[in-house]
Amino acid sequence: MAVPDPKISEARRVIRQLDEGAINRIAAGEVVERPASAVKELVENAVDAGAYRITVDYADGGKRLIRVTDDGCGMTAQDLPLALCRHATSKIDGSDLLDITTFGFRGEALPSLGAVGRLTITSRAGAEGAEISVNGGRANAVRPAAITAGTRVELRDLFHATPARLKFLRTDRAEAQAIAETVKRLALAEPFISFTLNDLSGEAPRTIFRADAQTGDLFNALHGRTAQVLGRDFADNAVPLNAEREGYHLIGHAALPTYSRGSSVQQFLFVNGRPVADKLLIGALRGAYMDFLSRDRHPAAVLFIDCDPHMVDVNVHPAKSQVRFREAGTVRGLIVSGLRHALAEAGHRASSTVAGATLGAFRPEPAPGPSAPGRVYQMDRRGSSRPMGHGFDGFNEFQAPSVRADAGASAPSESDSTQDAAQQAAPLGAARAQVHENYIIAQTATGIVVVDQHAAHERLVYEKLKRQMDEAGVAAQALLIPEIVELDETEATLLLSHAEALSRLGLAIEPFGGGAIAVRETPAILGEVDAAALVRDILDELSDLGESGALRSRLDAILSRVACHGSIRSGRQMRPEEMNSLLREMEATPHSGQCNHGRPTYVELKLSDIERLFGRT
Structure with missing residues (x-):
């Protein structure tokens, strides 16, 4: 028996305007996913306010209390009510949504937090301080308050207005760890600002993380901050990067391959100072280390990409964790070539x-018996x-x-x-x-x-084989009967646009009418190969990342095996x-x-x- 669709009704639904409280709670679902999201928004506001010192306090994993205090420019009593209105911001004027040089620009964080928790903002921009509080979206009147220059934002009982959201939070310990990771990521982005993170859950406050402001030029400041956040081992085993291509500038530090990790926890990527988790950048980082790490190991790196704000769109994700570059291929090529050049300059160096x-x-061992003097054993x-x-x-x-x-x-x-x-x-x-x-x-x-x-x-032979292949090219073997691979026209067009690059690697393809392509040559070193499967693997990478290393990785894998068998046993x-x-x-x-x-x-x-x-x- 068919079950009727509950969305289908004979009665006509009435279109109505949602009230401001519902709108703010819906917006909060995108902006505030967990306590760490609230910390991120508040700390970013403090950075945008020009703060030099930022202190973050939390209790019970941020569920009971989140407090962010800064010494930034502050707000006046007249600014406070406006700061709690949706889409009210001092970051942009709305004339150019691509010219964004600040963390925030949508004006959604404070009203969203006020809609799902008990929010109190205390700030001072002039001679007198002021305070405003909002509970479940209902704001109280502004009143005088005692505070030094700067702003203190206190959020209590997060999600008390939407208690169903509390069921989806993890344990206090897991949420506290997420807060620490968020603060550390922002501390890496701003090495000239001091950060302090305190846990107020117990009887006495505990300082979880502290990073004092760095001095000197940007490069030295970044190196010092990575040592504070990631530890001295990372700083001692990382190589510096400084590369530029077509308006994109890459700086940072990347760890040696022998300092690899079991997961991607030590991968930090920033675009114009903004922490991002963009799949294009993550894929480029993985591709740069592809020749040095096994599949179960992950590189460690802190990479900053700076460019003109008009060359990147940061308004493509609610949490602003993803970006879209105007020249995505250029950025990927810059990361791969910059990392490989830096690792090559490290020469034979291995991690300490x-x-x-x-x-x-x-382990201490018993002293062995005396050997015959003057003999090498x-x-x-x-x-x-x-x-x-x-x-x-x-x-x-x-x-x-x-x-x-x-x-x-x-x-x-x-x-x-x-x-x-x-x-x-x-x-x-x-x-x-x-x-x-x-x-x-x-x-x-x-x-x-x-x-x-x-x-x-084995490594020496492998590097020699790669140099020989790059200098002489990849020998191709012609197929007696070309293999026809059926694709749709969009996929075929994408693949054929890279035909010249694939030809240099020994794979010759050409159109065969409609969406089909003909594979006429394959790399000789691969021997007998499933051309259709290889083409589809390449196409998947092109669709996902805009560039494919599938064929090159197969060639390198063959060279690696040859090097293994041809090296000193x-x-x-x-x-x-x-x-x-x-x-x-x-x-x-x-x-x-x-x-x-x-x-x-x-x-x-x-x-x-x-x-x-x-x-x-």
């Missing part, structure tokens, strides 16, 4: 946290040791003069000593031993380096000159600090850290 984890894994895979001179005497040249005298060998020449000193002065030092037939031990001027010979050589004994050659090549090759999957290729331990392990400090 790798060394910290290595030192933390050490190699450890095999079974854990037994043997002198290097038995069938493998490549390390004799590294032994000290006294050791050589004991062994009956001639003293090293002056040129050998000079060469060894030069190698020790190099970033990755001079090879001293090979253990378990896989790890190279090198001595530097300040410590030791442990290198995974297979992972390091684990278990192979290497001679000293081979080890030193590998170390020097690593120093000269970008991205050699991590393997093709983002794992570190070497660990550096400082001599001071090693001495601390033995209690010598």
Whole structure:
């Protein structure tokens, strides 16, 4: 039996004008999703007011109390009633909705908050302060109040006017964490402003987060603020970015691939200072690290894109978390090329946290029995040791003069000593031993380096193969019978607009009438390939991001496998000159600090850290 549609009625529905309270509660549903949304709106208002110090207090995850205090320009007694009216704002005059240089511009936050909670605004712009309160959308009269210069906005009992919304909130702890993340994100956007976040839930207030205002130029201020918000580890393992293209300017810091995360929690993206969660920017960030991280790892980065306000539309999402660029392809290309250039300039550098984890894994062991003096030992895979001179005497040249005298060998020449000193002065030092037939031990001027010979050589071979492919192009193989892929006309037009770029990667396509396309050539390195599936994968990325890396990623995956099979295998004994050659090549090759999957290729331990392990400090 068919169930009648409850939306269909024989009686004609009457069109009526909603009252102001209902309108504000509907608007609040878009603007105020949870306590963190209220904090975001109020802090943004404080920033727009020119504040230098902003304090955020909350209780019970923001459900019972949210209070934001600033030292900005403030409001007069005449401004307060107008501030609670919808679409009343001092940010814009309405003449040009693209010329937006402030966080707020719609004039919806305060009336929306007043419609769903108990809101009190106390402010002072001149000699006297004033206060106004609103409860469930009903405003009281303005009255005098004592306050220093600035504004204090207090929101109590959020959603008390719409109690059904309370059922959709999470626990106090989860909401408090969301508030902290919101304040930290805004603190990153404004490094010259001091932020303080306090939890008033308990008997005594607790300071959850504090970031003092930074000084100096913008770049140094951003670096200092990232250290305050994300921690010293991020700041120590991040590379700076500063790139520009066609009116778009990119600055910020991006972490090394070996400092990757298990989720995207340390990805912060800003457009003209506004925090955003735009899929175009997130996709570009992911694409820039595609060649360095496995699929289950995520990069960490703080990126700022600045441009003329007319080149980006920020009025496309109720929460203003998404934007639309006039030249989306240019922005994506700027992020990808800027990040890859910065990571390439880092060279062989790996994150310092790798060394910290290595030192933390050490445990005190009983002292082993004395070994024969003057002998250098190699450890095999079974854990037994043997002198290097038995069938493998490549390390004799590294032994000290006294050791050589004991062994009956001639003293090293002056040129050998000079060469060894030069190698020790190099970033990755001079090879001293090979253990378990896989790890190279090198001595530097300040410590030791442990290198995974297979992972390091795999990266070197991979980078060499990529350079060769870029220089010589991708060899294509012609299909005996072209494969016809049926698409709709819109998809075919989009795909054919990128035909030239795909041709450079070995994929030749051409129109075949209607919405169909013919695939005539595919990259030879891929071998037998499902051309239709490949084309549809590329088309999905083009539709979603405006650019596709599907074909390039497949080619890189093949090169990665070739590099893996063509690199030095684990278990192979290497001679000293081979080890030193590998170390020097690593120093000269970008991205050699991590393997093709983002794992570190070497660990550096400082001599001071090693001495601390033995209690010598």
